[in-house]
Amino acid sequence: MTASSEAPQVAAPRSRNPLTTKRSPGAGGRKGHLAVQVFLAVVALVWLFPVLYALLGSFRDYQYTSENGYFSFGGFTLQNYKDAWQQANFSHTMLNSAYITIPGVTLTLFLSCCVAFVVARFSWKFNVVLLGLFTAANLLPPQALLIPVYRMFRAIEVPFWFSESGTLLNSYWGLIAVNVAFQSGFCAFVLSNYMKALPREIYESAVVDGAGVLRQFFQLTLPLCRPPLAALATLEVTWIYNEFFWATVLLQSGDKFPVTSSINNLRGQFFTDNNLVAAGSIVIALPTLIVFFLLQKQFVAGLTLGATKG
Template sequence: MGKRTTTNIILQIALLLIALAWLFPLLWGIVNSFRDYTYTVEHGYFSLGGFTLDNWADAWVQGGFSSSLVNSAIITVIAVVATLALSTCMAFVLARFSFRFTLAMLAFFVSANLLPPQALLVPIFRMFGAIPLPGFLSDSGSLLNTHAAVILINVAFQTGFCTFVLTNYMKAIPAAIYESAEVDGASVWRQFWQMTVPLCRTPLAALATLQTAWIYNEFFWATQLMQSGDRFPVTSSLNNLKGAFFIDYNLLSAGSLIAAIPILLLFFVLQRHFVSGLTMGATKG
């Protein structure tokens, strides 16, 4: 008993130290977001004092968060709805019908997630730049610097993962349900809309929550495809807080926290769905 108690104490201390090490950058960013940059330059970041609320007000104005948060909401909602709609349809076909290339098609959908985005940047950037759009839809006259560019790229990359998850879930639905529906004269559309979709509410809710977090926080494509104009999502607007010759990390910390607050609130409200998404498929039944 004594050895077991000692082991548990050591384990708890080790886990506490790991948790503190993981939380330290976040806690340090919160502290520095309330500190004056001039004071930290003179006294160092490990000093105490120089607390102010100006960083938050300046970050809100300089980062243009009043409009970028709305832009992120538009991009996230449309991309999540489109991703789930497409992946649900494809997963139903792959799970419900058996044909020669089922496995190959599923592998094709998932393979997009295996490609590094940096390898696709140049061809996608040129392709989007060559697609003309009228001036009221685009500041550049092309698909670049538009909400549609970020939405399309997120849907393309996320649909494969959602299709893979939903296909495995739909395959677990008993075939007898569909056989009974066919006997009653239910069409394929009714089997999909009135039977399969209601039975997939749990994975759809989990995927919607996870996709909202991933698409809202997406930085690489949002930064590369949105480089000017007033359609910046919140991740791209963080670049407005960087100076030409130096970076005010206190100001940047405040801006990063402003950008993180909506998704943190979403996490606490929908925490159950986050956990369901992380553990989906870990247990049977």
């Protein structure tokens, strides 16, 4: 009996189509993710380096840094903050900034809410024109309006109890009015887009329950707009608090200047102590940082509104 031995047949490997072959997101994806993280870390360090360098210099003695250089390590002291607070008169200028910033932000947000509510909830032929009129203030540079605004404020007469000069010049209210005029357009534009996204069924139910326009605005719209209002409040506090151009133009007496002008008091006649200026800059930046950290959650929520809708 003969046994026939046959060689097993091996199937030929199939050729893979490069168009239909799926690549596993393994090493390539991890490398790309790592590259993005490295890039963001480098950008963050470049962005934070001036702030961290100023913070480090604010705690160092000027004599030590002049002898050993600014890239040395040592000579730490708190005297710069004490001298900066006294020489710059921060206790007075910060009150001036509060007199300007708090009413300015409050009026800006309230008037912007009123405009946005009208634009978003009422349909009439001047709807877009009204919104464009408010946003037009953001299209022109403030330097181009310097002379007209100055002459207008000098010509407007007000009671002496309202302004010591009898005009809107050298007055907190004049500076507040300018900031409100230039900031209301941006806030009205942002708030109108958010209010348009609110369901109309809510307002229809409110009308059925007998709610008028004012009640819809104060008891329905404003509570729903807290996230964008918090985000805009953070931005407006930063912008109005740091504003220096119109304060230089419209204020004529040094006792009304905001805190941003105090940095000039730290400059010497023959030389400038950079460590002292750095300490003063850190003190000036603290209020805006405190506001940001207090409203951080609301600020992020306001910026990401509608990001997950679709």
